[in-house]
Amino acid sequence: EVQLVESGGGLVKPGGSLRLSCAASGFTFSSYSMNWVRQAPGKGLEWVSSISSSSSYIYYADSVKGRFTISRDNAKNSLYLQMNSLRAEDTAVYYCAREVVPAAMDYWGQGTLVTVSS
């Protein structure tokens, strides 16, 4: 059974940092591109970042470029999102998701809530 489990969310002050993790199981993690997608409270979905299977291709939304860093460890079946210089507008539930074809994510984690507030 495919499983994605996020962790690392929490309450952080503006300007602070957090590192999200996503533990994958039940599939060959190293064969898939992975994504982070967020959803602010009461709002829609926003693509945050994407990383190819071998980390050769990495992309970011303009809203997080220069502040967030996506990475993966295929040996540990894990995906990460390092978030620095956090702002109030980064408050959201962050999901990791497996990409099966472009723009299609077939498995999602349960999400982890990041709250940026003083």
Place this chain on the structure above:
Amino acid sequence: QSALTQPASVSGSPGQSITISCTGTSSDVGGYNYVSWYQQHPGKAPKLMIYEVSNRPSGVSNRFSGSKSGNTASLTISGLQAEDEADYYCSSYTSSSTLGVFGGGTKLTVL
């Protein structure tokens, strides 16, 4: 403002059919067959319902179907059931960005 335009809400009665539209441009919906649809119930993660315009993942009911005409993609749900009440999001590959784009979401109410 979302890159893809969806109606904010649609509604239908049990047993009826409804269609949700997703309008983009020739740089996304109109230019590629990489349109997906997601269903999201409150407090839950999104679930992939349609990919590559009209393909259903294993386990998704055949009451859900997708299509595309020009720059507009559509999700049709036939034989509406109470459990279909949820938010629906479209997404597309786009040549205008290095990431995909989502629609703003449509709230489906089953009357």
